[in-house]
Amino acid sequence: MLCAEPAWRAMTNLERVAIDLTDEERELMVLALNEYAGTAQHTYHLLGPVLGQSDQHEWFRLIGRLESAIENKEPLSDLDWARAMFLTDISFGSTLVGSGLRFGRSADEYWFPILRSIQEKVSTRERFQLLVQNASFPCAE
Numbered sequence: 435m436l437c438a439e440p441a442w443r444a445m446t447n448l449e450r451v452a453i454d455l456t457d458e459e460r461e462l463m464v465l466a467l468n469e470y471a472g473t474a475q476h477t478y479h480l481l482g483p484v485l486g487q488s489d490q491h492e493w494f495r496l497i498g499r500l501e502s503a504i505e506n507k508e509p510l511s512d513l514d515w516a517r518a519m520f521l522t523d524i525s526f527g528s529t530l531v532g533s534g535l536r537f538g539r540s541a542d543e544y545w546f547p548i549l550r551s552i553q554e555k556v557s558t559r560e561r562f563q564l565l566v567q568n569a570s571f572p573c574a575e
Contacts, residue, residue: 450509459552460504462545463518466525467501474525481524483570485517497521513568516561522552 455463470477471494478493487493500518503510510518526549 448511450511451515452509453515453555455504455507455552455555456548458548459555460507462526462548463522463552464501464505466522467497467504467518469525470497470521477524481521485520485565486568486570488570512558512561513564515556516565519553519556519561520565522549 470481475494478487478490482488482490482493485493485496487496496517500510500514500521502508503514504518526545
């Protein structure tokens with residue numbers, strides 16, 4: 435059960451931003467996000483609240499929306515770019531909360547430079563702040 439939204443939650447700017455990603459960068463993000471509908475789907479219990487999603491339905495709707503927008507080269511809000519980057523990092527890098535090893539160690543040499551390139555284009559302090567401001571947290575007992 436999640437508590438009500440914190441009073442300090444900031445209103446997010448819903449203006450959409452286009453980020454010039456290469457086809458390979460988009461492919462990695464789509465592959466990583468797709469894992470949350472497959473092998474890593476159980477992680478919504480942990481990652482959903484971090485991304486402000488209160489239930490499984492919201493979680494899968496978010497994943498599908500992000501994946502579709504990135505695949506179709508559509509702009510996203512800064513908050514959604516932050517969410518997509520966070521999920522890509524975890525999906526690709528973590529075997530505990532993502533699908534890290536499913537990408538295969540032999541693929542690391544190819545995908546790591548692409549991941550670093552995406553991080554340079556998408557990751558900003560402001561986007562990190564949006565993740566923090568829009569997270570939901572469990573109620574204290």
